[in-house]
Amino acid sequence: MRGGKGSGFPVRVPRVGVAAEHADCCHKMNSLRKGAVAAQRGSAVGGCGACVVLIAKHNPKTEEVTEFTASSCLTLLYNINFCSIITTEGLGNSRDGFHAVLERMSGFHASQCGFCTPGMCMSIFTSLINADKSKRPEPPKGFSKLKVSEAEKAFSGNLCRCTGYRPIVDACKSFASDVDLEDLGLNIFWKKGDRNRDVSELPSYTLGGGVCTFPDFLKAELKSSLDHLNNPYIAASREGWYHPRSIKEYYELINSSFFSDSVKVVVGNTSSGVPGYKDQDLYSKYIDIGGILELSNILRMESGFEIGAATPISRTIEILEEECESISSPNGSVVFRKLANHMSKVATPFVRNTASIGGNIVLAQKFPFPSDIATILLGAGATVCLQAVAERRQITLEEFLEQPPIDATTLLLSIFIPHWISDSGTNTSLLFETCRAAPRPLGNAVSYVNCAFLGHASVDEQSDTLVLSNMRLAFGAYGTEHAIRAKKVEEFLTGKALTALVVLGAIKLLRETVVPMEGTSHPEYRVSAAVGFLFSFLSPLSKGIQEPGKSLGSSSADSADTDDVREAVYVDDIPSPKNCLYGEFIYNTRPLAYAKSIKFKSSLASEKLISFVSAKDIPSGGQNIGSSFTFGDEPLFGYPIAEYAGQALGIVIAETQRYADMAAKQVIIEYDSEDLSPPIITVEQAVEKSSYFDVPPELYPKEVGDVSKGMAEADHKIPSTEVKLASEYYFYMETQTALAVPDEDNTLVVYSSSQYPELAQSVIARCLGIPFSNVRVITRRVGGGFGGKAFRSFQVATAAALCVYKLRRPVRMYLNRITDMVMIGGRHPVKAHYSVGFKSDGKITALHLDLLINAGISPDASPMIPGTIISSVKKYNWGALSFDIKLCKTNNSSKSVMRAPGDTQGSLIADAVIEHVASVLSVDANSVREKNFHTYDTLQLFYPDSAGETSTYTLHSIFDRAKAGPGRVSVLNDGSIVVEVGGIEIGQGLWTKVQQMTAFALGKLWPDGGESLLERVRVLQADTLNLIQATLQACNMLFDRLKPVLDRLQQQSENVSWDTLISQAMRTGYLAKFLISTLTMELVEIDLLTGAITLIRGDLVYDCGKSLNPAVDLGQSTDYSFGLDEGNII
């Protein structure tokens, strides 16, 4: 971002400047990141909000400026020609000062790893600007016109994986004119217990945002360019971007000789973010139809309104809401209100701002896309206006959906939504309802099934029941080619008095109508949810008459660092060096096979391929190694045999990341599995083949007591019962990434998003066969890790380094989300069988477990998992505990440490046993829990080496027990302090705490005890080479620690090698243990018809010892929200 605080930057594509490198028409707006670093790339499919920016558009005729958010990962660069863009750099910097949004995000500790923060800030800032533009009364000084209820939704769709959202909501609510400042959480602006909190203590906010969103010079340029722009062929036509202004111009274009399969017609281009509809190849030309005036018209009529197909969904929602206000009959507004409400659950605000309503319907017409909008408009009786070359036609949406898929010769011009009203003459009421069942109730989750029900109801005086007429029952997304009307059910219901029997008949008929296509996931659930929705709609009606306009049935299935906030630099933010190339993995898609040949389809994307790097490029003296830990190595490439689906086979190299990603999609791999035994996929197959990893005896957990005796004492026994846990993806916001740069004398620097740079350095050096000292690994910051950036980050860093070695040019790799999810592994799946004995009062006397842990292909850190699972199981006093654990080696991606490794699985198994015991005894599970809580004596029995004393549960003692990472503290001439840490900031607030610890330690020399020393302390990145100064001191400390281990080993054998000493010491170190107590309780509501879960309340008590920073620790309750997210805790 240029220009510092207070302005956007102009985008004039033909001389774009900020994205000059490779700025051809297929580039997404996030290529602007080269000049404006703050828009991050998380999902890269519109799914996370990390890349959200503010786009401002100016209308030269009305002089009006409109501001909205958009995801830069989906927006094509040419689509924002003559727009002004603001990223967080437009909200200030450390030199010129920061905008109140950033200051308050920082002060409320609303940022931990910081990766999502720029997108969050832009969503909040845009909401403030738009609220302040409204005609609402002036708020008190220092506040915005935003309301608390809007603040809570201001960043909806922006994902955060670290803070648990509460501090972000507080930061945003602090701007709201109706906020009660007393309600806001911990922050740096006032001390705990301060009364009379005042807005003047918060960083000041100017009404209107205080930032010019559209610079005057750009307005002038836009005005003078208007005539120029009217020519469709001039608007950037050289780069292949066509921008017709009328239907006539559009047909001239598609009838001309330039038109071919590699031309894409777009409006918002958001369909490229929808799974299953992503671009499979590059396009040479684009036709942007968003500028065709007829496609943006809004026509209001008495019978309804017509909306241009290019209208964004967010604008459509506004129009529907405006229509509700203007319609006099309260009943008549029901349809528009419900449509608006349903549409606001489609995608996220920043996708809806650019996604067009027509684009959604066309997707649903051309593909089996599970559209919400097509279904609800079908239910509302919409019609569409089509242009097919010279012919214009108005047909029903139903007819349109049933037509063969349209091609570029047909344009959807507009959609007409009729105005439905009750008939006061015949005393009929209008009924309308829409529902959706989706993995998440709001945004970013396409529906499993959606529906819309419309009809008129009148009272049959004789039977005092309701009679339905004009029924429209639309169902979609359940695994159908397109949304349909359940006509048989409609006919069945029409004219009948609505009794319970009739409802039952309708439901039976619906089961015959809603039949998911072969291969649809969760078919039974989809049918049952569809039936549940119809039942919810009809059943209240069968009991009585609804008041007009009142909701019918239920649609409940809808179902800290200051440095982080400010100018955090992630690996992908480091500007690409000159001549930088980009890599993307090609991975194996079979569980066990030889990749006989690797070729590429002939396509536009393949033409972008510059090089292909594979195992054959590993230098002699190097090794095929991509990861390593105490228990063994893992190869970088599946060569000569690829051992699991997702294993790297090579890396394609191109001039941009997008080219590399698209080129990788063109691969054709020929496999051969002759002579190979069948792959081992499941734990059962592993048991059959005795395919296990060893667990070193010192890591194998210890049994407690005598289980046979405990079983004999039991009043009841539950014999071998199964509980199974699947794997879990890491889903850090920043995917795996590395930038490798060649340096002098056969050395290289690798910027890696790694939680373990020291080990990354050794893996890279071993792969290249060069001394460790020739590799410098720098980790500035990690955009979320959750364990996945520990050992699993090495492969990307090593691959980038190998490409540098071969090509002698800098190479950057930033895995796309799918590659990351397929290749990187995740949490260990576990299959457990438990046998438990217990007394009639709920006291458990014995538990035996048989555990099969799926570790995947390599040992990674898996030999530690049996210990962590059992440690977690031991949280209850089982009387006696025994187990048999097998760590299975299978042909799957390697499973690794993930947030609370083993603990999650152990907790779930332990609580499954408790719940089972409670259900057998028909008592409350909490009473069984309480009966089996540890006393201090049993705690010592189950955890002899970590039970400790009560007083040891403090942060200080935890710090004492934990292994200290390398670090260096330098006091510079001006008294400022630089602290270099070996630990990596991954969102856990480490740097804040290091800063505070430094101020605390040196504060004893400072007059006010160190409070103002804090701002003089700067924490710096980990760098594997620049910690040498600390060597002497560190070596002395290491000697003191290693000597006892050496002495112990020498008692067994005289000659102890350095390697043995280190590996033994590492193991001892990893055994450092401490206990933390937590307790959570959730109140959830489950809709039995659809399975939708609503979390009503969650309570969490967490013993974090003596907190250095309660606000950061409060945020760290993320294990809780992380767990909720993945469904672990509930």
Ligand SMILES: Cc1cc2nc3c(=O)[nH]c(=O)nc-3n(C[C@H](O)[C@H](O)[C@H](O)COP(=O)(O)OP(=O)(O)OC[C@H]3O[C@@H](n4cnc5c(N)ncnc54)[C@H](O)[C@@H]3O)c2cc1C
């Ligand atoms: C993260 C995310 C979540 C989503 N969640 C949902 C959801 O929950 N429910 C849901 O229903 N949808 C969802 N969507 C889909 C979204 O609504 C559509 O992607 C969007 O409406 C398409 O509009 P567009 O302008 O971006 O179309 P584009 O991507 O530009 O075009 C889509 C297709 O339609 C064609 N086309 C566009 N307009 C016309 C026209 N007027 N005439 C002829 N052809 C045309 C294009 O040529 C292209 O083939 C989601 C999308 C994303 C990215």
Ligand code: FES
């Ligand atoms: S929304 Fe664009 S990167 Fe996530």
